[in-house]
Amino acid sequence: MIVDEIDKIGTQSLGIVALLSLFMGAVVTLQTAANIDSGWIPKWTIGFTTRQTMILEFSSTIVCLILSGKVGSNIASEIGTMRISEQIDAMDIMGVNSSSYLILPKIVAAMIIFPFMVIMAMACGITAGAMIGSSTGVISLTDFNYGLTYDFEPFQVSYTLIKSVFFAFIITSVSSYHGYYTKGGALQVGQSSTKAVVYSIVLIMIANYILTQLLLL
Amino acid sequence: MIEVKDISKSFDGNHVLKNISVEFLPGKVNFIIGRSGSGKSVLTKCIVGLMEVDKGEIVFDGRSFTKMDRWDRRSVRQEMGMLFQGSALFDSMTVEENVMFPLKMFSKMSSGEMKDRVNFCLERVKLQGKNHLYPSEISGGMQKRTGIARAISMNPKYLFCDEPNSGLDPQTAIVIDNLIKEITYEFNTTTVVVSHDMNSVIEIGDYINFIYQGELWWKGDKKEILKTQNEELNNFVFPSEFMKEIKEVLRDGRGG
Secondary structure (H helix, E strand, O other): OHHHHHHHHHHHHHHHHHHHHHHHHHHHHHHHHHHOOOOOOOOOHHHHHHHHHHHHHHHHHHHHHHHHHHHHHHHHHHHHHHHHOOHHHHHHHHOOOHHHHHHHHHHHHHHHHHHHHHHHHHHHHHHHHHHHHHHHOOOOHHHHHHHHHOOOOOHHHHHHHHHHHHHHHHHHHHHHHHHHOOOOOHHHHHHHHHHHHHHHHHHHHHHHHHHHHHHHO | OEEEEEEEEEEOOEEEEEEEEEEEOOOOEEEEEOOOOOOHHHHHHHHHOOOOOOEEEEEEOOEEOOOOOHHHHHHHHOOEEEEOOOOOOOOOOOHHHHHHHHHHHHOOOOHHHHHHHHHHHHHHOOOOOOOOOOHHHOOHHHHHHHHHHHHHOOOOOEEEEEOOOOOOOHHHHHHHHHHHHHHHHHHOOEEEEEEOOHHHHHHHOOEEEEEEOOEEEEEEOHHHHHHOOOHHHHHHHOOOHHHHHHHHHHHHOOOO
16 A cells, blocks of 8 residues: 555656756756856855755755645545545445545655655756756856855755655645545535645645754754 | 434434434345435434434444444444445456455455455356456446445445445346345345335335434335325325326226
8 A cells, every 4th residue: 555655646746856856956056147246156156056945945845845736636636536436435334444544555655755756856956957057058067066065964955854754744644634524526526625735835834934943943 | 133223313403313213124125215305314324333323322233333432333344235326436446456345454365265255246246257347447237236246245244225226227226126135135134225216115125114304204014115095105105196096006906
């Protein structure tokens, strides 16, 4: 069950995460380069900024916000449809604990796979930044690499991985809750799906603030 | 035997079930009939524990279901099978996986034994060879039969069927009816069928309970239903003038 869920939640989202990370890394590099007008600011700042942006916020928070849309709505509509078509009632009558059977593997799977997706997002973003930066001539690879390693604190990676685990829990539990307690028909499944995404996003933003305050300051 | 003792259920002050007491006998097809909104589905959901009753007691072979904790209830539920109105098959699973699901969850069978049991159940409902099809790939009648196969896979003592014929053509409905009847007699299950299909009631019903405005209005067998003077039941069973004429013919022994 957990392996199936890892495939559904993680593997099937790798494409979108990689694509977004590649473009985000490239855009951050170009935008930073475009905003550095002063000769006093060294070129390696571009690599430094790309690294900080990708590691601290994009790879965990932004990727998880995107996944709350993809994974969250998928979970809420899947479980919601099972509820309105009496599939959950069928499980309950058999004596199966439907909530733990349906929800727990999703939560565990997301908490396992999200950190790996975040690492991939970091790698894609930074690589794309380096490639675009050097190919467009805004920064040399040497300068980019210097910025990339400048004042690097490994704990920042741990911080972002910890955040991703919390966000994974929020997305899967909130979406499962809204799906599980769906009442009505197709319209209500759609509403549950929307609510799941909106509540997940709000909770991710709140959790992001709290975790940042707790872990970085 | 399932005993329902004086149960009541209300939603926001609206009394849906009012002091209902009824018994469902083993080895018999027990019907709950009534108009839409009369409370028959709520009664069934209360019996299987999908809804909690406000008052009263439900007893399965001397075991009070209402007084049990969730763990004991779970063990009683493993003795239940249910066929849902919309079949409620797991659409991400094949026919075989659907039937195997309760076995995987609760039995200690080896995978070979489970496969044999699944094939037996599918053969029993004449669905052999359909193992690897998904619910979306089979007809409504086949979905119902898969639902029956899943319901009987654990050899249940109690079989509940909620509107088993809804959405089916008359011939397929008769196939499903006969299947329910055969399984009830073959495995001596206590079968409870919720329906407003009078054809099914007359065809396979051993005992019939008529629910009207949340109350048990009438009970008896299918011969008695043709003779009853109960006005509400007559209006339900013979709703049109044509049907009333048929009743007169049947009662007077005319026709042919």
